[in-house]
Amino acid sequence: MKIFSAEQLYEADKITVEKQEITTEALMERAGIQIFQWLNRRLNGAPVPIRIFCGIGNNGGDGLVLGRLMIEHGYNVIVYVVNCSDKRSKNFLLNYDRIKNVTKKWPTLMKGEADFPEIGSEDIIVDAIFGIGLNRCPGGWVKKLIQYLNESKAFKLAIDIPSGLYANLPLEDKEAVLKANHTLTFQTPKLSFFLPETAPFVSNFDALEIGLDIEFLQTTEPLAQLISKPEAQRFYKPREKFDHKGTYGHALIIAGSYGKIGAAVLSTTSAFRIGAGMVTAFVPKCGYNILQTTVPEAMVITDKEEEFISEIAFDIEPSAIGVGMGLGKNKATVAALKVLFQKKDIPLVIDADALNNISENKDLLKLLPKNSVLTPHPGELKRLIGEWKNDYDKLEKAKKFSEKHEVVLVIKGAYTITVFSNKLYINTTGNPGMGTAGSGDALSGVITGLLSQGYDQLLASVFGVYMHGRAGDIAAGQMGYEAIMAGDVIDNLSEAYIDLFAREEETTNNSAEKS
Numbered sequence: 471m472k473i474f475s476a477e478q479l480y481e482a483d484k485i486t487v488e489k490q491e492i493t494t495e496a497l498m499e500r501a502g503i504q505i506f507q508w509l510n511r512r513l514n515g516a517p518v519p520i521r522i523f524c525g526i527g528n529n530g531g532d533g534l535v536l537g538r539l540m541i542e543h544g545y546n547v548i549v550y551v552v553n554c555s556d557k558r559s560k561n562f563l564l565n566y567d568r569i570k571n572v573t574k575k576w577p578t579l580m581k582g583e584a585d586f587p588e589i590g591s592e593d594i595i596v597d598a599i600f601g602i603g604l605n606r607c608p609g610g611w612v613k614k615l616i617q618y619l620n621e622s623k624a625f626k627l628a629i630d631i632p633s634g635l636y637a638n639l640p641l642e643d644k645e646a647v648l649k650a651n652h653t654l655t656f657q658t659p660k661l662s663f664f665l666p667e668t669a670p671f672v673s674n675f676d677a678l679e680i681g682l683d684i685e686f687l688q689t690t691e692p693l694a695q696l697i698s699k700p701e702a703q704r705f706y707k708p709r710e711k712f713d714h715k716g717t718y719g720h721a722l723i724i725a726g727s728y729g730k731i732g733a734a735v736l737s738t739t740s741a742f743r744i745g746a747g748m749v750t751a752f753v754p755k756c757g758y759n760i761l762q763t764t765v766p767e768a769m770v771i772t773d774k775e776e777e778f779i780s781e782i783a784f785d786i787e788p789s790a791i792g793v794g795m796g797l798g799k800n801k802a803t804v805a806a807l808k809v810l811f812q813k814k815d816i817p818l819v820i821d822a823d824a825l826n827n828i829s830e831n832k833d834l835l836k837l838l839p840k841n842s843v844l845t846p847h848p849g850e851l852k853r854l855i856g857e858w859k860n861d862y863d864k865l866e867k868a869k870k871f872s873e874k875h876e877v878v879l880v881i882k883g884a885y886t887i888t889v890f891s892n893k894l895y896i897n898t899t900g901n902p903g904m905g906t907a908g909s910g911d912a913l914s915g916v917i918t919g920l921l922s923q924g925y926d927q928l929l930a931s932v933f934g935v936y937m938h939g940r941a942g943d944i945a946a947g948q949m950g951y952e953a954i955m956a957g958d959v960i961d962n963l964s965e966a967y968i969d970l971f972a973r974e975e976e977t978t979n980n981s982a983e984k985s
């Protein structure tokens with residue numbers, strides 16, 4: 471699914487009404503009907519008080535349509551107009567009259583704090599104050615209203631976007647944003663739904679189809695691409711009957727130091743589980759017995775040093791290399807990385823201490839082979855690209871870094887974002903249970919294993935992140951978040967493959983992706 475900017479959505483809006491020869495008011499009615507049907511399916515006629523707070527723009531207009539439809543269906547609805555300005559939009563005014571025609575009285579007008587209603591904890595609050603047309607930070611009594619609603623224990627349903635949040639601009643004042651329990655967004659989710667500073671205000675969301683022009687949606691270059699199951703299915707490379715282990719390549723995992731050999735074990739295992747034909751682990755001497763016993767399928771090459779890697783020399787011809795997991799920061803290791811980075815023709819995944827070594831020895835940056843995949847968590851990213859002012863600034867810096875060094879950046883987080891040149895790919899799988907030691911080592915092994923099978927660097931990253939997250943979701947369905955260990959994620963890579971093409975009723979538990 472594509473993620474568009476607010477400007478692009480207004481453009482889509484315009485093109486849709488022209489091409490479909492409908493009025494903007496009809497489009498608003500469609501949007502309101504979608505919200506009504508969503509809510510009606512869940513409430514099923516329950517007489518719970520529904521308090522709809524409408525701004526004076528088209529987001530408010532959507533709220534008025536919803537209010538009218540709910541009233542017509544016998545729901546217990548109170549509609550408020552948050553009268554922050556006299557510049558009411560045309561479609562707001564139209565629907566303001568329409569709701570009056572049904573109720574025979576105007577909605578309740580709010581002009582200040584004195585008008586804040588009492589809200590019961592069992593009520594439902596619908597937030598239709600501001601949508602993607604927010605053009606400044608909410609202030610004065612409107613900000614106080616948002617805070618007042620946030621303090622309420624009532625369920626808060628945001629229409630299109632929680633009021634106070636921009637679709638694709640940084641947060642200005644986190645005290646002036648509605649904290650929704652659920653967001654119903656039109657057509658496609660907005661970029662701010664996926665970034666750490668703004669996503670918590672959205673909670674869960676559903677994207678409601680309102681029939682915007684398909685040609686526009688298909689041909690317009692989006693701000694970002696959302697990666698869910700349909701996209702992952704397209705990335706998957708099927709196997710042929712006469713393929714053999716050579717077809718799936720030879721992954722080399724260069725990892726581990728004394729006390730951190732487990733990182734090498736996890737990456738090696740996950741490279742196998744994602745389908746590499748052969749995997750060799752390159753470890754310091756102290757890792758030899760551990761690797762040979764825990765992963766007998768793997769071949770092992772050892773460094774001349776006992777406890778760390780000092781010289782990366784091998785006489786195999788790997789089809790992909792993953793380096794850095796549990797590597798440590800010994801000076802000799804830095805020198806070894808320098809030599810490794812001269813091998814420009816083997817696809818490379820660079821993680822953990824290899825990234826930290828690069829951050830501390832910036833001359834290594836210049837040596838990075840083109841199209842290498844870097845997999846930093848936020849701390850490692852900061853050391854690589856410097857501090858950022860906000861999430862949007864972070865993405866701009868990451869794009870510049872990717873462009874300058876010609877590398878793929880996989881920024882790990884609740885929604886892992888893969889950055890390649892100026893393009894963003896946002897992953898939808900994964901869960902808080904995966905915030906556990908070794909989870910990153912597993913991901914590096916997955917991406918290396920995919921590279922070894924011939925997936926290109928971008929596909930291996932985006933598909934690998936999806937599969938790793940999906941395996942984590944399946945693990946969470948079996949054991950809950952808290953108990954998950956990285957090994958459980960790796961063990962479920964097989965289920966993630968099966969799930970990729972399973973029919974809906976066959977999917978393993980917890981199949982709902984985050985969207």
Ligand SMILES: NC(=O)C1=CN([C@@H]2O[C@H](COP(=O)(O)OP(=O)(O)OC[C@H]3O[C@@H](n4cnc5c(N)ncnc54)[C@H](O)[C@@H]3O)[C@@H](O)[C@H]2O)[C@H](O)CC1
Pocket residue numbers: 479480482483497498501525526527528529530531532554555557559599600601602603604605606607608609612629630631656657
């Ligand atoms: N294509 C679609 O996605 C559709 C979207 N719909 C809905 O329309 C809104 C966007 O409506 P718009 O009128 O452009 O903007 P808003 O309702 O968000 O509000 C604009 C309104 O409020 C004023 N304003 C902005 N910021 C502030 C502020 N901080 N304080 C006070 N006033 C503010 C601004 O000047 C305007 O007057 C979209 O989100 C959807 O909900 C359609 O219904 C269907 C098609």
Ligand SMILES: [K+]
Pocket residue numbers: 529597598599600601628629630631632633
């Ligand atoms: K809203």
